[in-house]
Amino acid sequence: MLVKVEGIAVAFDGAPVLRNVNLSLREGEIYGLLGPNGAGKSTTTAVVAGLLAPAGGRVRVAGMDPVTAADRIHGLMGMLPERSGFYDWMTAEEYLRFFAKLHGRDLGAAALRERLERVGLAPRPRQWIGTFSHGMRQRLGLARALLNAPRLLILDEPTSGLDPRGRRDIHDILIDLSRNHGVGILMCTHLLDDVDRLCRRIGIINNGVTVAEGDLGDLLAAQDCLARFQLHLAGEPPDAGLPAHAHLVARDGERYVIDLDPAVTADATWRELLFMGWPVTEIRREGGGLEALYLNATEQRIQ
Amino acid sequence: MNAALVLARKEGGELLLGARGLAWLLAASGALSVFGLLLVSNSELSLLDNAQVVYDMAATITALGALLAVIVGSDAIAGERERGTLVPLLLTPLSRGGILAGKLGGQALTWAVIYVLALPYLWAVGSTGQNLAASMVALAVLGTPVVLGFGFFAMALSARLGMARSSLLSALICLMVSASPLLLGPGLRQSAIGKAFDTVNPFSAAVNAYDAIIIDSQTIGAQAASLIVVFIWFGLTLCFARRSFRGIVR
Amino acid sequence: MLFPALLSIALGLTAAVAAASPLKIELSPAPGNPAAPRMGDRLAFHSVITNTGQQPIDGVIAWVGLLKVDPGHEQPVDLEDWSAQKAVTQSTLPPGGTIEVDWPLRLIEDGHYRLVASAVSRSGEIATSPLADFSVQRKPVVESSRVLPVAFGVPLLLLALLLHRSGLSSIFRRATRA
Numbered sequence: 001m002l003v004k005v006e007g008i009a010v011a012f013d014g015a016p017v018l019r020n021v022n023l024s025l026r027e028g029e030i031y032g033l034l035g036p037n038g039a040g041k042s043t044t045t046a047v048v049a050g051l052l053a054p055a056g057g058r059v060r061v062a063g064m065d066p067v068t069a070a071d072r073i074h075g076l077m078g079m080l081p082e083r084s085g086f087y088d089w090m091t092a093e094e095y096l097r098f099f100a101k102l103h104g105r106d107l108g109a110a111a112l113r114e115r116l117e118r119v120g121l122a123p124r125p126r127q128w129i130g131t132f133s134h135g136m137r138q139r140l141g142l143a144r145a146l147l148n149a150p151r152l153l154i155l156d157e158p159t160s161g162l163d164p165r166g167r168r169d170i171h172d173i174l175i176d177l178s179r180n181h182g183v184g185i186l187m188c189t190h191l192l193d194d195v196d197r198l199c200r201r202i203g204i205i206n207n208g209v210t211v212a213e214g215d216l217g218d219l220l221a222a223q224d225c226l227a228r229f230q231l232h233l234a235g236e237p238p239d240a241g242l243p244a245h246a247h248l249v250a251r252d253g254e255r256y257v258i259d260l261d262p263a264v265t266a267d268a269t270w271r272e273l274l275f276m277g278w279p280v281t282e283i284r285r286e287g288g289g290l291e292a293l294y295l296n297a298t299e300q301r302i303q
Numbered sequence: 304m305n306a307a308l309v310l311a312r313k314e315g316g317e318l319l320l321g322a323r324g325l326a327w328l329l330a331a332s333g334a335l336s337v338f339g340l341l342l343v344s345n346s347e348l349s350l351l352d353n354a355q356v357v358y359d360m361a362a363t364i365t366a367l368g369a370l371l372a373v374i375v376g377s378d379a380i381a382g383e384r385e386r387g388t389l390v391p392l393l394l395t396p397l398s399r400g401g402i403l404a405g406k407l408g409g410q411a412l413t414w415a416v417i418y419v420l421a422l423p424y425l426w427a428v429g430s431t432g433q434n435l436a437a438s439m440v441a442l443a444v445l446g447t448p449v450v451l452g453f454g455f456f457a458m459a460l461s462a463r464l465g466m467a468r469s470s471l472l473s474a475l476i477c478l479m480v481s482a483s484p485l486l487l488g489p490g491l492r493q494s495a496i497g498k499a500f501d502t503v504n505p506f507s508a509a510v511n512a513y514d515a516i517i518i519d520s521q522t523i524g525a526q527a528a529s530l531i532v533v534f535i536w537f538g539l540t541l542c543f544a545r546r547s548f549r550g551i552v553r
Numbered sequence: 554m555l556f557p558a559l560l561s562i563a564l565g566l567t568a569a570v571a572a573a574s575p576l577k578i579e580l581s582p583a584p585g586n587p588a589a590p591r592m593g594d595r596l597a598f599h600s601v602i603t604n605t606g607q608q609p610i611d612g613v614i615a616w617v618g619l620l621k622v623d624p625g626h627e628q629p630v631d632l633e634d635w636s637a638q639k640a641v642t643q644s645t646l647p648p649g650g651t652i653e654v655d656w657p658l659r660l661i662e663d664g665h666y667r668l669v670a671s672a673v674s675r676s677g678e679i680a681t682s683p684l685a686d687f688s689v690q691r692k693p694v695v696e697s698s699r700v701l702p703v704a705f706g707v708p709l710l711l712l713a714l715l716l717h718r719s720g721l722s723s724i725f726r727r728a729t730r731a
Contacts, residue, residue: 049394051390051393051394071396071398074394074395074396075396077394078394079390079391079394081387081390081391083387084387084390084391085383085386085387085388085391086388087313087317087321087388088321089316089317089320089321089322089718090316098309098313099391099395101306101309102306102309102310102392102395102396102397103395103396104306104396144391319714320718321718322715322718322719325711325714325715325718326715328711329708329711329712329715332707332708332711333708335704335707336703336704336705336707336708337704339700339703339704340700340701340704342700343696343697343700343701350592350593350659350661352593352692353692420707423703423706423707424703424704424707426699426703427699427700427702427703427704428699428700
């Protein structure tokens, strides 16, 4: 287990911020950490990163305590905080070179160029960071987090403020890191679409307490929150019927309401239906799924 | 390269390459320029003895250096936190002590830049060269611990208070209190309280030593009392900064 | 050489006229004056104006004049920076009456100087004092030829650097090209 958090508690000036937070992250996995504003997501990531010592509970990152082994853990992790500032008077290359040196690496011009291109930033030798857009800054922050080839990546709202193309680019980078490089990614986000696309396991925090945690499919099934869709057809469906992971809930003429197993993505299901010859003209989500899970989980109050 | 040195170079770069740092340097040089222009244009000031002028310039440079050190120091931790650049620093293998060393190096670089900028002004007003070289040495030996001490003090406040504005205000008040005997004039300094304060005030110690070296042509070695005061100030503020940096969190 | 001679003749003529006038003025240096005054020092002179006649003298005005007498550089000196005490007046000076005046001077420039005090009345009586000569030694002061380039040059250099880093220099270049 790359990250193991058990029952951590944190208080600021006597006011509890985290009461009982649990999560576990494996290598090569993308873990989505969800919760309302002020729930304690950023505080949790700060504890995992060794920036904050918990008042109770247990945290292990690669088997080490982040409080006592912060230096070693910082050597194997990268982090993109939610509010990440930059040195506006530097260029992107200078910025990366500075942080590489702090990590004990002396990267040449070619290596720096490669790091920037990897996150979709074209080299701009004479452009200062002060002139960068929000999306460019996010990409630069990600490049900084990846400087030391981390085993663990902690991201706080990595796609906030990005356009759809930018979000998709970041998604592709994260999927590549987890699948092809075995990087474990702990991602705080409000964007359920991101979680849907990227995460196999999630945790939901509410009022400093983990209210749901584990495999996304299991959680959806347990909460009876299978994804439900309404399909409009232009004619009769083929005789083969629906795929095994799609379940017919109701039918009204050419309007079909189906539930999808969480193990299979909606995109894959529509492709399969099209190949099977289903004359689908419109697909509309009818609720359920991750949104319902999130809303149900965060409505629970602490006794 | 040592990580603390990398950080110190970054601090120096921010001063010399960042708009904010350059604006501070411009303001400091502007103040010295105004003083220099007053010396040549004002009939009262233009009659001042050359050594007196060099002494006044050295004291002014020390005051400006301390002011800039306080501004830079107040920004060291609290400013980085407010701009969101502190967490990425804390996430590097650099320890709190390493961050402190880097920031201290940045303070030293800032003073070095001010000192180099000030040398032409000293040369310009020290026309006959009377004790000009001695004034430059005195400024280096005595001005450095005074200025850096104020910088360390401001950095410590920045780490403890967590807000750049609060730490700047507090440090500026301390600087003004330290410089107050010089503003209040010799009469008040002759009182019992004035004398006692003069004895422990690093600013007074440095300025009194400049008087002795530049105007009275004494040697630096004869300024033992002043040297002790300024170096005690340097040591105490360094310790304060070290203790304050240990508790830095995001 | 010519100027002091002419001055002496003029003063001699004035003295001759003054000799017949009941108005008398004396000029003497103050006892506390420095022996070898330098630029920036202060000197003081004392005058006593006396009515030696039997009639009152109305509308008395007394003033000092300063002359620089360095050979080849002889010229009257504008007392603007040297002295705030420019002239003294008295409406009536009774017979036997006296007016005592102090003339403080701030020594602005080095050189050799000659001070003379004069007095006139409304009716045209005139008196001049004996001459008081003194020399002012030069002392090292700030030279503007050194200060001005530094005072303007250093800030301008920093301003250029600031503009360059702020990108304003490129805006300026674009604007001037347009």
